[in-house]
Amino acid sequence: MPHSLSPGRLPQGGGLRWKLWILTLLAALCIGLLAGATLYQSVGGFVRAKLNARAISQFAASFEAANHISAERGPANDLMSADPARREPARRRLQQYRARTDRSLRRLATTQLPAGLLARVERDLELARQRVDIVALLDPAARRFDQVQAAIDAMFAAWDSYSRLIQWQAAQLVRQDEALSAAVLKSMSLGNLREYAGRIGSYIVAPMAAGMEVPVANRIQLQIARGRLLELWQLLSPGIEVLPAADPVRQQHELARRHYLRHGLALVDQLLNEYPYPMDALAFTDHYVATMQPLETLRNLLLGQTLAQAEQHRQQAWRTLWLLGLITLLALLLLAALVLALQYYVFGPLLRAADAVFALADGDAEPPRARRQDAGEIRRLFAAMGIVSDRLRERARLTRELEQLAITDSLTGLLNRRAIDRLGRKALAGTRRQDTPCLILIDVDHFKAINDTHGHPAGDQVLRELAGLMRAQLRPSDHLGRFGGEEFAVLIEGAGLAQATRLARRLKRAIRHHRLDLDNGARLTITASLGVAGGPGLDWEQMIALADQALYRAKAAGRDRVRSQRAPDTPD
Template identity: 40%
Template structure:
C-alpha cells in the first residue's frame, strides 16, 4: 500500500503522532547539524591547543639540550674537579634536559596520531652517548685534553640537537595535517627555537679554542661565519613575521630585549672573542668565564619563544572557550525546543485525542474479546464520559474472569494432576511440532525414565506410597534438568524429558545424574518409613515433527528396554546399544 494511502487510513492519534514526530525529527536534524558544527569547532580548537602545548614541549627539548652545552663547555675548559661549581651546574642542566624529554615521552604524553613519539627515545639514547663523551673528556687532566677531544665532545652535543630535528619536524607535520591554519605559527616557533640553537652554537664554536688557548683555525672561522650568517638570516625573517603580532606588549618587550641584550651585547661579545682569536690565542677569558658572560644574553631568545607560544596558545584557548560556550548555549536552546515540542504533543493527546480514542479502544477490544487495562481517572468529557468508562470497566472485569477460567481449564487439560508435570497430551503436542511451541528448536533430545519394580512398590506399600514415590521423582527431575528443559508424565510410572538442542553426551550426563540422584535418595512413604527407588533410562536425540517424533520415541523406548533387560538402574542410549554407561564414563564425557 502506498505511503499516502496508509497515512489516510491511519487513526487520528497515529496522524497526530506522525505529524508531530516529523516536526520533532526535523528539529532534531537541525539540532544535530548545529551541535555537530560547534562540536567540530570545539574539538579542533582543543586539539590545536593540545598540539601547540606539545610542540612547545618538543621545542623545549632542543632548547634544554642546547642550554646544556654551556655548562658542558665550562667543565671541559677547567681542571678536573667533581665538586666544582661548573660540574654542579652541569648536573642541574642535565636534570632539566631529562625533565624536558620526559614531558614529551609517550608514557607521559600519550600517543598522538601523526606525531613521532618514537623519536624521543632515539634522542635520549644519543644524548646519553654525548654525555658519556663529555664526562670522559672532563675526567682527563686539563693538560691531557687535546683540542680534538674537546671538539669531539662539543660536536656530539651538536649532533644530539640535529637528531632531535625529526622530532620537531615530525611534530610540525602532525600539527599542520591536523589544522593547516597553524602552519605559520608553528613555523615561527621553529624559527625562534633555531634562533636559540644557533646563538648557543656561536659560543660553543669558541669553547675549544678558548679551552686550549689556541688561535682560531680557518675551520673555526668558517663555522663561526656560517653560524652567524644563519643566525642573522633567521632573525631577519622571524622579526618580519612577528610584526603581525606587534599589538602584543609582552612580545614587543621580548623583541626589544632580544635586540638589545643578544644582538647587541651577546653578539658583540662573540665578535670581540673572534677578533682576539684571529690575532692570537689570548682571549682574556676562560671557557667558564665566557659561558658565564655569554649565556645570560641568550635568555631573551628563550623568552621570545615562550612569549610567542603564550600568544598562540591564548588564541587557541579563546577559540576553544568560545566554541564551548556556543556549544553549550545551542545545546540548551535545542533541549528547550525539544521539551516544548514534546510537551505540546503530550497536552494535545491528553486533552483532545486521548479520551475519545481510549473509549474507542475499549469498545473494539470488548467486541473482539481482547483483554484491556482499566481506564484511569482524569479523562475529560464530564460525567457522561466517566459513566461510559465505568460501564466499560465492568465489561472488562467480566472478560478477564472468563479468560482466567479458560486458562485454568487449559492448564488442567495439559498438566498431570499427581506430579504437576506436563501430561502425555502436552508432550505429544511439543514433539509433533505444534505451532504454539514454534520458538523451540527442532533438534531435541529425549530421555525416557521408568521406575524399576514400581508394581512391587504399590503391592507392598499401597498405592498412596506409589503416588508419593512419583511425586518425589517428579520433584527430583525438576531439580536436575535445566531451565529450558521440559518434563512430562508419559504414563503410569514413566517420565519423559525433552531437552532442546542438547547433544547426546549432555543427554547421557543429565540422565546419569538423575539416575544416581534417585538411587541415593531415601523417599519417605509415611509413618517414618523410607525406601530406596531406582530407575532405568533410555536416551535418544532427533528432531520434532509428526514422523520424526514417533521415530524418536521408538529409539528412546528401545534404549529404555535395553536398560531394563540388562539389569535395570542404568542408562542406555540409542546411538550405541552395547555401551555400558557408568558414572566415571559420564564424568569424562562432560
C-alpha cells in the same frame, strides 16, 4: 462469557492517525532544523578547537625539552673547560641540567610521539654525555681540541635527532588543521634561533678549552650558524615590530636585539680576533649565556601567546556550543508542548488501553469501555479487547509455566542454577530409596588466574568450551547446568554413587586432556576438581552440601581430583 465481536462490528474512525502524523512531522522539523543544522557544526568546531589547544600545548612541551637539550651544552662546556678546582661544582651543575632534560623526555614518553624517534634521541643524548664525561675526566693539560669538539658535535647530533621529532609533530599539527601552520612555523623558527645562538658559542669553547686559536673549520661553521640566526631574526622581526611599543613581545624583542645581537655577537667577534684570549672558557660561557637569555624569554612569550590564542579559540567554541545548546533546549521545550498535546489526544487513551491490557493479562479486570470523546481508533481498540480477554488469561497461565522451564544460562546455553534446583528437588521428591539421584559439582581450577592473565573474554570462552565438552560426555537423561561462576553441576538420575563417581572421573580426564586454543592465540590446559554426592534420605540442600564438601576435599588434595561423599546413614 467470551466476547465475540467481529471486525465488521467494531467502531470506525480515522482522525487520530492524521493528528499523530502532523504533530510528529512538526516535532521532527523543529529538531532537525534547530539541533541538527546548528549543533553539528558547533560540536565539530569545539572538538577541533579543543584538540588544537591540546596539540599546541604538547608542541610547546616538546620545545621545552628541545631547549633543555640545547641548554645542557652550556654546563657541559663548563665541565670540559674546568680546572680541577672548579671541576666538582661544574659537574654538579651539569647533573642538574641533565636531570631536567631527562624529566622533560620522560614526560614526552607518555604522549603519542613515535617511540622510534624518541628512542634515537635518547641514544644520541646518552652517547654525547658519555663523550663529555670522558673529556671531563682528563687532566686539563691533556685535553685535545678534537676530543672536546667531538663531544660538542655529539651534543649537536642529539639536538638534531630531537629536531626530527619536532618536525614530525609539526607535520601532524598542520595535517590536523592547516590554520595552525603559521603558529607552528613561528614556534620552530624561535626554537632554531635559540639553537643557532648556542652553537655559535660552542664553536669557540672547544679551542678555548684546548688553549688554541679558533681553527678555520670552526670559523666556517660559526659563520654558517650566524647567517642562519640572522635570517631567522629578519623573518620574525616584521611581525613583531608592528606590535604596540608597550607589548611585552615587542619589548622583549628589543631587549634580545640589544643584549644578544649587539653584545653577544660582539663578544664572539672579539674572541675570534684576539689570541691569546682575554678570558677563559668558563668566563666566556657565563657572559655569553647571559646574553642569550632574552632570546629564550622571547621564545617563551611567543609560545605563550600561541597557547593563549588556542585556549581563547577553545573557549569561544565552547560559548558558541553553549548558546546553540540553549537554542536546542528551547526547541525541546517546544517538542515537550507537542508531546503534551499528543498525550491528551493520543497517548492518554492509549495508556488507559495499555493498563487494561495488563489487567486482562493478569486476569484482574474486565476490559474497560471507550469514552464518548475518544477517537474512533481508540473505540475500536477497546472493543477489540473483549475478543482476547479469555485467551489472555489462558496464555498468562501457560507463559508462567514456560518461563520456569525455559530459563537457561546466557553464556553457556546450559541450565542455570534455578533450573537445576528445580529439577533436583523434583527428582528427590519422586524417587524410591534405591533410585536416589546423584549430584556432581565441577569447579574449574585456577579460573581466576585465567581471567587475570588472559582477560574475562578468554574466561568466558573457557566456560563455553567446557560446557560443550562435558555435554558430549553425558547421557541424554543427565542434566548439566552452570551452578554459578566457574562451577558446573550434573544431576544424574537412575544411577548409584559408584556409577556417578566413574562418570566424574571420565569428565575429569576429558577436561584435563582437552587443549583449548584461545582467540588471542594462547593454548591452555584446563583441570577441574569434582565432588560427587548421593544416597537415600537426603533433601536437595543436603545433597548440595555433601557435594560441596566433596569438592572442597578434592581442592584440598591438590586439585584435578574427584572425591565422593555418601549420606551419613548410607552403608558402604
